[in-house]
Amino acid sequence: MLEVKALEKSYGPKQAVRGVSFTVEKGTVLGFLGPNGAGKSTTMRMIAGVLEPDAGDALIDGKSIIANRRAAQAALGYLPEGAPLYEDMTPPEFLRFLAEARSLPRAGRRDAIDRAIADARISTVSHQRIRDLSKGYRRRVGLAGAILHDPPVLVLDEPTDGLDPNQKRAVRALIARMAPTKAIIISTHTLTEVPAMCHRAVLIDRGRIIADDTPAGIARRSEDGTLESAFTRLTDQVEDETQ
């Protein structure tokens, strides 16, 4: 479904991503973990075709994001960090814009929009402008935009960041509902939600993958068996090596 092959990206002298590779199959939710500035967002932006990699490639549903960008992007739903939205639009207007921009077949547009609104549970706010919505609803509008065209691959950059526990639960439930039919990557800082939400976790630090395992498997690498201490131990280790 999604194949990431040796992605590399530098900003000036700083190497943000140094050869990241992994594969995500349909039905898998992959947690993309790492400290701030580890290269999570940069990797996700390259997969989404927003940023051009210096080297490497990503195949989305078999289509190369480099050689066949538009076809690859058509098979991908992307929620950027912070879920940016057009504030002056209502959620249905926003979704209509996306449907038109994605050239979805005219006949199916209304159904696609209705389905996304129902799946993201935002029908109660559909008459309000996005700028007047709470953070939780805005995030769900962003998610509705990402799943509008029913893409086989979803890339969600911190979908639960900054939400209250109820809102987090709502977003997690939405992801769980979609999981069986899609390949999903989620980046997050909240390690406690990883075992509940993800089948697999990739830990990245300084642009390199340092662990790729089940959340339980990664947790076992620490003394007390928690994901959090494993996270600290593994990312500290990299720091020691580079010094």
Added chain:
Amino acid sequence: MNGFLTRQMSGFSATYRRELGAYFATPMAYVFLAVFLLALGMFTWEAGRFFDTGVADLQPFFMWHPWLYMIFLPALAMRLWADEAASGTDELLLSLPVGIPGLVLGKLLAAWTVAAAGLVLTAPMWVSVNFLGPADNTAIALTYFISLLMAGAYLSIGAAVSALTGSQVAAFVISVVIAFVFTAAGWPLVLSTVQALFGTGFADLIARFSFITQFEGAQRGVLELRAVAYFLGFTATFAYLNCLWASRQRLG
């Protein structure tokens, strides 16, 4: 070739509709239209002495177009790309399977439509001049047409610079400066200085690239294809720069 064009232009109509909606969803378009018409009216009557010329033409009206466009149209265009950068929606836009040229032209045409609405709303001026005496309506229609093309040229500067700077204020200031250069190049005050310094030949060359010079031909009522080609070519050049500057973001 056809498929290539379709791919490049994908996203055009969605972007056009969204941007036009954005102008009218906020007070932006209404404020622009109100202030633009007010300023144009004031200059025409007060500074242009519309009723005192004793001639039934719109020369005191049209002569202000380049100068008002120079200030107002960068203000209209400054948000086109800078606003996306500020709110982070550019990331959303770049993740869509659309072509950058489609986005660029959709945005430009939306702003152009608002400017065209401003021109349409000056129609009472055209009507009243016909009450004053026999007016050359062909010449007036032609001048309106060239004025609209000129508006596109000013907007293309504003839109391209908006993509370059990513800040609305910077985009506005830089666009006005660029627009001023292309406007004032045909101004007698500037031309006489250039002539004194570099000679007549060079002054003529400068004048040829001025919006005012190109626009004046139209005001005499002659359809100069050169003016049409100039403004369209100018707009296309800046739209092309806009594409380059908008795709620059993909490189990081």
